Amino acid sequence: xxxxxxxxxxxxxxxxxxxxxxxxxxxxxxxxxxxxxxxxxxxxxxxxxxxxxxxxxxxxxxxxxxxxxxxxxxxxxxxxxxxxxxxxxxxxxxxxxxxxxxxxxxxxxxxxxxxxxxxxxxxxxxxxxxxxxxxxxxxxxxxxxxxxxxxxxxxxxxxxxxxxxxxxxxxxxxxxxxxxxxxxxxxxxxxxxxxxxxxxxxxxxxxxxxxxxxxxxxxxxxxxxxxxxxxxxxxxxxxxxxxxxxxxxxxxxxxxxxxxxxxxxxxxxxxxxxxxxxxxxx
Amino acid sequence: xxxxxxxxxxxxxxxxxxxxxxxxxxxxxxxxxxxxxxxxxxxxxxxxxxxxxxxxxxxxxxxxxxxxxxxxxxxxxxxxxxxxxxxxxxxxxxxxxxxxxxxxxxxxxxxxxxxxxxxxxxxxxxxxxxxxxxxxxxxxxxxxxxxxxxxxxxxxxxxxxxxxxxxxxxxxxxxxxxxxxxxxxxxxxxxxxxxxxxxxxxxxxxxxxxxxxxxxxxxxxxxxxxxxxxxxxxxxxxxxxxxxxxxxxxxxxxxxxxxxxxxxxxxxxxxxxxxxxxxxxxxxxxxxxxxxxxxxxxxxxxxxxxxxxxxxxxxxxxxxxxxxxxxxx
Numbered sequence: 001x002x003x004x005x006x007x008x009x010x011x012x013x014x015x016x017x018x019x020x021x022x023x024x025x026x027x028x029x030x031x032x033x034x035x036x037x038x039x040x041x042x043x044x045x046x047x048x049x050x051x052x053x054x055x056x057x058x059x060x061x062x063x064x065x066x067x068x069x070x071x072x073x074x075x076x077x078x079x080x081x082x083x084x085x086x087x088x089x090x091x092x093x094x095x096x097x098x099x100x101x102x103x104x105x106x107x108x109x110x111x112x113x114x115x116x117x118x119x120x121x122x123x124x125x126x127x128x129x130x131x132x133x134x135x136x137x138x139x140x141x142x143x144x145x146x147x148x149x150x151x152x153x154x155x156x157x158x159x160x161x162x163x164x165x166x167x168x169x170x171x172x173x174x175x176x177x178x179x180x181x182x183x184x185x186x187x188x189x190x191x192x193x194x195x196x197x198x199x200x201x202x203x204x205x206x207x208x209x210x211x212x213x214x215x216x217x218x219x220x221x222x223x224x225x226x227x228x229x230x231x232x233x234x235x236x237x238x239x240x241x242x243x244x245x246x247x248x249x250x251x252x253x254x255x256x257x258x259x260x261x262x263x264x265x266x267x268x269x270x271x272x273x274x275x276x277x278x279x280x281x282x
Numbered sequence: 283x284x285x286x287x288x289x290x291x292x293x294x295x296x297x298x299x300x301x302x303x304x305x306x307x308x309x310x311x312x313x314x315x316x317x318x319x320x321x322x323x324x325x326x327x328x329x330x331x332x333x334x335x336x337x338x339x340x341x342x343x344x345x346x347x348x349x350x351x352x353x354x355x356x357x358x359x360x361x362x363x364x365x366x367x368x369x370x371x372x373x374x375x376x377x378x379x380x381x382x383x384x385x386x387x388x389x390x391x392x393x394x395x396x397x398x399x400x401x402x403x404x405x406x407x408x409x410x411x412x413x414x415x416x417x418x419x420x421x422x423x424x425x426x427x428x429x430x431x432x433x434x435x436x437x438x439x440x441x442x443x444x445x446x447x448x449x450x451x452x453x454x455x456x457x458x459x460x461x462x463x464x465x466x467x468x469x470x471x472x473x474x475x476x477x478x479x480x481x482x483x484x485x486x487x488x489x490x491x492x493x494x495x496x497x498x499x500x501x502x503x504x505x506x507x508x509x510x511x512x513x514x515x516x517x518x519x520x521x522x523x524x525x526x527x528x529x530x531x532x533x534x535x536x537x538x539x540x541x542x543x544x545x546x547x548x549x550x551x552x553x554x555x556x557x558x559x560x561x562x563x564x565x566x567x568x569x570x571x572x573x574x575x576x577x578x579x580x581x582x583x584x585x586x587x588x589x590x591x592x593x594x595x596x597x598x599x600x601x602x603x604x605x606x607x608x609x610x611x
Contacts, residue, residue, distance in 0.1 A: 201560035
């Protein structure tokens with residue numbers, strides 16, 4: 001399987017390619033004037049293969065979210081280049097970037113905080129289309145219902161506000177909004193972390209369905225290796241602003257090279273050593 | 283360490299006895315007919331997904347339920363003289379003596395539970411002072427050392443923002459155990475931590491509560507955390523206890539279809555799969571059940587009898603209870 005995945009990677013050009021990305025933040029120490037530098041990205045080379053799920057894992061503070069924000073061009077890097085669908089995007093100006101935005105969409109961790117509580121479900125889902133001024137109001141309503149159906153939400157709930165939904169349903173709503181503009185890349189930044197195990201599995205299944213339907217590519221950011229190991233095609237491991245290891249899932253899981261990867265694998269395996277035996281027997 | 287790996291609840295006095303506990307908010311029942319015991323020094327895991335009622339359970343044992351909650355049943359807590367007291371009839375004044383001193387709680391976000399404008403050491407001292415105990419710096423540093431905070435003198439003087447998530451968590455544990463309480467409740471307290479830090483915190487929590495002889499109620503949605511950590515597990519679904527028993531016993535032979543499904547979800551499948559196993563439907567489906575078993579709409583082992591009435595808890599094997607008509611099938 002490892003070689004099969006590897007050839008798939010080699011055959012098609014990468015959807016996103018990043019080379020030598022660097023990014024630092026200057027932070028002021030609280031209650032003092034001392035300043036210190038946080039190196040969030042250090043010489044990061046990274047690729048997202050088309051039509052695949054690429055997982056980016058690492059402990060908190062390792063730079064995962066900064067990398068995601070830079071790839072989505074929400075934040076600017078200090079140095080380095082980014083290509084998207086073969087075109088360099090790191091030097092685009094504001095207007096050119098605006099045209100690019102629909103292609104790269106993000107889903108965040110805290111769906112309750114990311115969705116406007118005063119909007120109805122349909123308004124939330126249709127808002128990106130409205131901003132892009134692609135349809136009339138009546139068309140928008142129909143498209144919103146269509147999108148809700150696609151992520152497994154009943155169109156009868158179109159008038160409900162976000163807080164009337166459960167956490168898993170809100171995350172579905174956030175995904176519906178993200179796919180409204182038919183992006184080629186969906187970045188999920190810890191989008192599953194706050195959810196129950198069963199809900200996590202349901203959402204991952206939804207992502208897999210959407211992938212086979214629309215040929216979407218995913219960048220899934222997580223600190224939970226147990227979760228991503230079940231669905232990812234490629235895995236990259238970040239530690240202290242650097243990518244310490246990346247490759248096809250089977251290679252990385254079967255033969256981890258870096259100490260951080262091994263540590264993450266061990267903690268994933270130890271947790272639930274016996275649970276596995278019980279699960280298998282059931 | 284020389285702690286017994288599994289404490290026999292019968293050999294110790296029952297510290298806490300919950301009988302027929304029901305909590306409702308208007309028409310919605312958050313807890314329904316909950317019965318269980320906690321023995322002295324025992325670690326009990328309460329396992330369930332969001333909405334299963336596990337946090338409501340914690341709040342009712344701490345007397346922190348909102349005023350609009352309708353409460354039934356009884357929660358008996360054994361006092362120093364060996365007499366059971368009814369916690370549900372306590373006044374706010376009586377509660378204040380118990381909370382933090384005899385029953386304490388570790389909340390989900392340790393960073394939010396601490397005041398940002400007060401030194402961490404003083405916040406631990408505050409707990410001791412509130413219950414009339416010695417609270418000078420050496421006492422507090424000793425407490426901080428007990429939760430394995432290296433450099434405890436520096437931590438004493440630090441403000442919360444100067445500490446890492448793991449360190450804050452240890453401070454919260456030090457606060458909760460400051461007065462050597464008989465019961466400590468941890469509500470999903472490690473949810474936001476990294477796997478590696480989480481494992482360290484669990485070790486500290488287990489060690490200090492064993493040392494203090496405190497009973498620990500550990501609430502979580504992840505079955506994997508209880509393995510090798512808790513003595514007993516209580517599985518909750520839609521406000522009801524569906525299964526209860528020793529962790530080893532329940533994990534080896536889960537009897538309730540819900541427990542089985544949960545354990546399967548938590549088992550690390552390190553293989554790539556086309557689809558992930560998930561429990562179909564959601565808790566919303568169970569909210570509509572009026573007569574039958576609440577898990578019936580999502581159950582893989584359902585039969586006709588399940589829609590007729592609700593199952594009651596039966597002892598399937600020694601100290602292993604389950605509420606299911608088709609248990610084990």
